[in-house]
Amino acid sequence: MPKVLTISNLRKTFIEDKRVLEVLAGISLEVGEEFISILGPSGCGKTTLLRIIAGLEKADSGEVVFHTPDKRVGFVFQSPTLLPWLTVLENVALPLRASGVRRDEAYEKARKYLSLVGLRAFEDFYPRELSGGMKQRVNIARALAVEPTLLLMDEPFSQLDPLTAESLRSEVLDLWLYGVTTVRAVIMVTHNVDEAILMSDRIVVLSPRPAKVNGIIEVNLPRPRDRRSPEFQKLEDRIYELISA
Amino acid sequence: MLLLQELLIATALSLARMFSAYIISLLLAISVGSWMARSRAVESLLLPVLDVLQSIPILGFFPAALLLLARLLPGGLGLELAAVFLIVTSLVWNMIFGVYTSLKALDPSVYDMAEVYRLGPAARFFFIYVPACRESIIANSLVSWAGGWFFLTSAEVLSLGEEEYRLRGIGSLILDSFSREDLAGFYSGVAVLLAAILATYLLLWNPASVTVLRLPLPGVPAVFEVVKSAVGYAWGGLAQVLTSLEVKLGVVFRLPRPIKAALLLLAAAAVAYSARGLSLEPLREAAPVLSSFPLELAKSLPRVGLVLLLSLGLSVVIAYFAHLSRGVSMAVSMAGEVLASIPAVVWWPLLSNLALSHPLGPSIVMLIVYLQGAFWYVYFNLIVYGLASVRKDLDELATVYRVRGLPYLRYVFVPSLLPSLATGLLSAWGGSWNASIVAEYVDMGGRTFDMQGVGSLISKAAAQGNVAALLATSLALSLFIVLVNKTLWVRLFRFIERRYGGE
Numbered sequence: 187m188p189k190v191l192t193i194s195n196l197r198k199t200f201i202e203d204k205r206v207l208e209v210l211a212g213i214s215l216e217v218g219e220e221f222i223s224i225l226g227p228s229g230c231g232k233t234t235l236l237r238i239i240a241g242l243e244k245a246d247s248g249e250v251v252f253h254t255p256d257k258r259v260g261f262v263f264q265s266p267t268l269l270p271w272l273t274v275l276e277n278v279a280l281p282l283r284a285s286g287v288r289r290d291e292a293y294e295k296a297r298k299y300l301s302l303v304g305l306r307a308f309e310d311f312y313p314r315e316l317s318g319g320m321k322q323r324v325n326i327a328r329a330l331a332v333e334p335t336l337l338l339m340d341e342p343f344s345q346l347d348p349l350t351a352e353s354l355r356s357e358v359l360d361l362w363l364y365g366v367t368t369v370r371a372v373i374m375v376t377h378n379v380d381e382a383i384l385m386s387d388r389i390v391v392l393s394p395r396p397a398k399v400n401g402i403i404e405v406n407l408p409r410p411r412d413r414r415s416p417e418f419q420k421l422e423d424r425i426y427e428l429i430s431a
Numbered sequence: 432m433l434l435l436q437e438l439l440i441a442t443a444l445s446l447a448r449m450f451s452a453y454i455i456s457l458l459l460a461i462s463v464g465s466w467m468a469r470s471r472a473v474e475s476l477l478l479p480v481l482d483v484l485q486s487i488p489i490l491g492f493f494p495a496a497l498l499l500l501a502r503l504l505p506g507g508l509g510l511e512l513a514a515v516f517l518i519v520t521s522l523v524w525n526m527i528f529g530v531y532t533s534l535k536a537l538d539p540s541v542y543d544m545a546e547v548y549r550l551g552p553a554a555r556f557f558f559i560y561v562p563a564c565r566e567s568i569i570a571n572s573l574v575s576w577a578g579g580w581f582f583l584t585s586a587e588v589l590s591l592g593e594e595e596y597r598l599r600g601i602g603s604l605i606l607d608s609f610s611r612e613d614l615a616g617f618y619s620g621v622a623v624l625l626a627a628i629l630a631t632y633l634l635l636w637n638p639a640s641v642t643v644l645r646l647p648l649p650g651v652p653a654v655f656e657v658v659k660s661a662v663g664y665a666w667g668g669l670a671q672v673l674t675s676l677e678v679k680l681g682v683v684f685r686l687p688r689p690i691k692a693a694l695l696l697l698a699a700a701a702v703a704y705s706a707r708g709l710s711l712e713p714l715r716e717a718a719p720v721l722s723s724f725p726l727e728l729a730k731s732l733p734r735v736g737l738v739l740l741l742s743l744g745l746s747v748v749i750a751y752f753a754h755l756s757r758g759v760s761m762a763v764s765m766a767g768e769v770l771a772s773i774p775a776v777v778w779w780p781l782l783s784n785l786a787l788s789h790p791l792g793p794s795i796v797m798l799i800v801y802l803q804g805a806f807w808y809v810y811f812n813l814i815v816y817g818l819a820s821v822r823k824d825l826d827e828l829a830t831v832y833r834v835r836g837l838p839y840l841r842y843v844f845v846p847s848l849l850p851s852l853a854t855g856l857l858s859a860w861g862g863s864w865n866a867s868i869v870a871e872y873v874d875m876g877g878r879t880f881d882m883q884g885v886g887s888l889i890s891k892a893a894a895q896g897n898v899a900a901l902l903a904t905s906l907a908l909s910l911f912i913v914l915v916n917k918t919l920w921v922r923l924f925r926f927i928e929r930r931y932g933g934e
Contacts, residue, residue, distance in 0.1 A: 259547065272562075284678075
């Protein structure tokens with residue numbers, strides 16, 4: 187499998203009220219063309235890891251190396267983070283326009299990805315006129331529209347109601363499996379074990395803070411995966427053991 | 432005919448000054464405000480400085496600043512710049528704070544989003560910063576515009592001892608006609624001024640507030656629509672050009688350090704050069720004036736207190752009726768916009784009959800000028816921010832349980848208004864000290880009214896050309912104001928925040 191990204195020995199400490207908080211204690215990971223979930227208890231540093239990969243934060247030591255010529259990254263934020271004064275279309279096109287793409291070209295591309303998430307008809311709406319699930323779809327379309335090699339997702343379904351979350355999960359999975367996007371690797375941060383098994387090829391389990399890799403689990407179940415299958419249940423048990431280890 | 436022509440030219444010149452000052456203030460507010468919101472260092476440096484600048488009597492420092500500029504740039508240009516500069520100082524502070532607070536209130540993940548998708552400074556400016564503070568810019572413009580007119584005449588006619596500067600404009604025309612006892616000129620000047628103020632509100636600010644803030648204000652939207660689409664078109668084009676330029680050239684909107692340092696040095700040298708004539712040698716002259724400062728302060732303080740109380744009571748009552756009826760709200764707001772804009776210096780000649788006819792006349796006129804510099808801050812804060820914060824569910828609760836009249840005021844209305852009332856009172860407190868300079872002493876056509884007090888002390892120092900005394904008293908007054916801000920007001924704010932802010 188071709189390599190997309192190598193993360194080697196990332197360390198990070200924060201200083202808060204003169205107390206030193208070690209968050210990442212040396213994280214290494216090879217990422218191929220796959221869907222990876224990063225799983226760990228709340229506050230363990232998963233999001234910090236994702237933010238370092240995205241370039242939002244600097245690690246104290248260690249590095250993130252891309253093996254692909256194109257290093258573009260899409261980021262699906264936990265909350266939709268749409269600008270309320272821009273329409274759906276303008277929101278999706280904004281990163282493109284900021285990177286110098288011509289206006290009509292940016293809009294055309296934005297429309298393409300809005301169609302993929304099923305929101306083409308809502309392109310002239312403002313974010314306040316959309317439901318939570320629709321806003322999160324716009325967030326995803328914006329991340330895909332920059333045509334990234336790597337897609338990062340920070341607990342993308344955690345703020346949605348269970349029904350919306352479930353249908354959005356399978357939509358994202360379909361987009362990934364059918365290869366209709368430029369994305370070659372996905373890294374998703376989550377604290378939902380069930381969601382991680384349902385979606386990913388490999389699951390990286392982190393320890394409580396300071397985070398180390400407790401174990402990496404391959405999920406070889408055939409898709410679509412059935413939550414009630416005994417294999418699924420067995421994996422779930424194994425992961426819970428790893429988390430509490 | 433000649434008069435009409437002169438009136439029109441003078442009004443056009445004054446309007447041009449106002450608009451240039453407004454545009455400068457707008458650009459300053461957006462750049463300084465967003466810079467403060469983005470950078471911790473700049474924030475901790477500028478926040479206290481602005482806090483002081485906002486509440487000190489700018490009028491007291493102005494003659495010195497004007498002299499500097501007039502010497503630096505010979506000819507009319509220095510004077511023009513000085514006038515625009517004074518108007519800017521009366522417009523800009525609340526606008527900066529408005530931009531700063533609305534960017535601070537922005538969801539921090541928006542900044543992450545900008546970082547992940549590599550939005551450059553230009554893209555952030557056009558797509559995030561400016562749209563995010565649109566509402567607060569319009570709300571503050573409404574108040575600032577009136578404040579600008581209020582100080583317009585002070586910017587057009589300024590004397591420092593023997594040196595007197597006069598710029599052609601509607602403000603100086605009104606004062607000139609009055610001192611020449613040309614009543615026709617005086618009254619038509621005031622009428623044209625009022626018409627110009629009314630027109631700018633009806634054609635521009637009110638429609639803008641209706642569109643952006645959904646405030647009930649009377650206006651004629653046609654002109655605003657044209658301006659809006661023109662500005663929108665130009666703005667969109669500029670955004671397009673600058674963001675693509677930014678991408679092509681990499682980040683170029685940052686000046687390299689050496690150039691910044693050189694610019695700072697140049698500015699310092701220019702100030703030093705122009706200040707050479709202003710030697711502070713006559714500090715001895717300042718000493719006797721300064722020694723009378725405490726006594727004069729004691730005379731002005733009760734006036735300021737009375738003015739604040741009156742402003743408080745009047746604006747709560749008016750706001751109450753405005754809250755009950757849309758019609759009242761529209762009428763009162765319109766009247767407020769025009770009355771608040773009438774230049775400070777015009778009130779004395781306008782009410783000169785009153786001032787001369789009754790022994791209490793001068794005191795009443797003084798109080799009116801004082802109120803002009805204070806009342807509107809409270810009033811506009813209530814109308815623009817306060818009434819919006821009276822919660823609909825509390826109002827419905829009051830209707831259901833028939834809470835009306837005084838109990839309604841006492842338990843629902845006033846508590847809901849308190850946060851914006853406190854903000855308004857703080858501005859009014861600074862504003863009334865500034866107004867004291869024009870309220871307590873006036874020299875019009877040979878007749879002088881001297882009401883004593885610290886404002887009069889400052890005005891007299893300016894009239895005698897005693898720069899040292901002028902600066903010393905203004906500084907002492909600023910110090911006093913800042914001291915009160917840091918002790919009394921801060922506590923009041925904290926109390927209100929704890930008790931009445933939020934749930």
